[in-house]
Amino acid sequence: MSVLSDYTENFGVSRPIFKLELQSDGRSISLNRHDPLHKFEPTIIEGDFLSELVASCYKEYFYISEGCYTISRHDIANSAMREIRGSIPKFLEKNLEMRSPTQSKIYRWAYRNMPTTDEFNDVLVMLYKYMRSFCDSDMKANNIEHMKNTLALLEAIMEKNNEQ
Amino acid sequence: MGVFDDKKYEELDFVSQLTRPIDSKLNEVLSLIPESIVLDFDTFKSMVGTYSYSNDLSISTAVDYLASKYAQVSLSYTERNALHKMFRFEFGGEDVIIDFEQNKIFGDIKLVKLAETTDEKVLESILGRDGIDACSSMSIYGDAFGRANEILELLGKSEKYTKTRSAYKKRDGIRRRLVEIFKANEWDIRDTELANKVGFWIRDYVTEGNLAALSNFCRLKVMTHKNQPIYSMEEVE
Numbered sequence: 001m002s003v004l005s006d007y008t009e010n011f012g013v014s015r016p017i018f019k020l021e022l023q024s025d026g027r028s029i030s031l032n033r034h035d036p037l038h039k040f041e042p043t044i045i046e047g048d049f050l051s052e053l054v055a056s057c058y059k060e061y062f063y064i065s066e067g068c069y070t071i072s073r074h075d076i077a078n079s080a081m082r083e084i085r086g087s088i089p090k091f092l093e094k095n096l097e098m099r100s101p102t103q104s105k106i107y108r109w110a111y112r113n114m115p116t117t118d119e120f121n122d123v124l125v126m127l128y129k130y131m132r133s134f135c136d137s138d139m140k141a142n143n144i145e146h147m148k149n150t151l152a153l154l155e156a157i158m159e160k161n162n163e164q
Numbered sequence: 165m166g167v168f169d170d171k172k173y174e175e176l177d178f179v180s181q182l183t184r185p186i187d188s189k190l191n192e193v194l195s196l197i198p199e200s201i202v203l204d205f206d207t208f209k210s211m212v213g214t215y216s217y218s219n220d221l222s223i224s225t226a227v228d229y230l231a232s233k234y235a236q237v238s239l240s241y242t243e244r245n246a247l248h249k250m251f252r253f254e255f256g257g258e259d260v261i262i263d264f265e266q267n268k269i270f271g272d273i274k275l276v277k278l279a280e281t282t283d284e285k286v287l288e289s290i291l292g293r294d295g296i297d298a299c300s301s302m303s304i305y306g307d308a309f310g311r312a313n314e315i316l317e318l319l320g321k322s323e324k325y326t327k328t329r330s331a332y333k334k335r336d337g338i339r340r341r342l343v344e345i346f347k348a349n350e351w352d353i354r355d356t357e358l359a360n361k362v363g364f365w366i367r368d369y370v371t372e373g374n375l376a377a378l379s380n381f382c383r384l385k386v387m388t389h390k391n392q393p394i395y396s397m398e399e400v401e
Contacts, residue, residue: 015265016264017265019259019261020255020261020269020271022253022260025252027223027248027253028253029220030219031262032219062219064209064212068264
């Protein structure tokens with residue numbers, strides 16, 4: 001997961017400058033913390049799916065009492081990792097040629113029993129990068145060879161994990 | 165001064181005695197708050213900052229802050245709701261920008277007072293409300309059952325609540341009867357602070373057996389037979 005954390009190194013925050021909105025009856029004033037005048041947008045490296053994923057998990061928080069935006073790089077990396085872990089069962093659901101792919105052994109393993117160690121997470125990150133090179137954002141494969149290759153890889157990983 | 169004398173009523177001029185306006189500290193609080201206040205950055209942040217997860221500033225919050233600043237009083241929820249109708253925010257110009265880097269507001273925000281006195285109808289609606297809320301949360305068990313019945317008898321029109329063995333229904337009966345009394349102005353209490361005390365005396369007597377509270381409640385009840393509005397009474401501590 002340190003790979004994901006590396007993408008967050010250059011993340012900044014929005015400038016805490018807002019346009020105030022007055023309710024039509026004059027009863028309250030609000031500021032939209034999701035819409036500051038100078039919003040920070042994380043840079044996406046073109047062609048880098050991990051960069052795109054981490055950027056989509058970017059989240060900043062603003063509290064008036066603190067007067068500034070804050071981010072948690074750790075939380076952003078964790079959020080990206082959760083998306084990657086979720087992409088595996090999604091890939092299986094979209095690409096297994098079965099009537100009920102969610103009932104398969106491999107799907108249930110991917111949905112519930114994948115290890116949560118750092119080493120395994122690193123493997124998933126690399127696998128995700130590979131999968132996104134031939135899948136759309138919905139994890140539907142557009143290359144059968146690569147899709148079968150990935151299914152075989154996942155089966156092997158599952159078997160090895162079950163042996164342990 | 166006699167035990168049942170109403171000193172405040174006797175000091176009223178002839179016209180006030182006839183018109184019987186409701187006396188409330190809210191009018192005094194209102195008079196101490198300026199007609200128009202420009203909110204600078206520090207004031208804005210102080211007003212909102214108490215509720216650190218909120219990014220909105222409501223009139224209620226602003227009024228609470230101003231009452232504390234100009235009148236050195238803390239308002240109850242009911243009082244805040246009554247006063248917030250007397251104010252409005254206004255923007256000077258189109259865009260008002262708040263900058264937390266420079267700690268500045270660009271543009272004008274004003275809090276404008278709409279009236280110098282609180283509307284009589286608003287004051288009527290809040291008479292006794294804080295005291296009723298206090299009664300709504302009182303615990304009735306053990307000896308408190310008997311004391312609750314005594315109060316229900318003094319309040320009158322409460323036979324079905326004195327007969328019940330349910331603490332919840334007794335408490336509800338006291339609450340309902342108080343709401344009725346103030347809504348119909350049965351006791352003609354014309355001071356909001358005194359009206360609120362009724363509920364607090366009842367709570368203190370029922371839950372703790374506080375005899376001073378009972379004595380005050382009974383004195384007030386006697387005064388309701390004088391057929392004149394009640395503004396004040398001599399209390400037992």
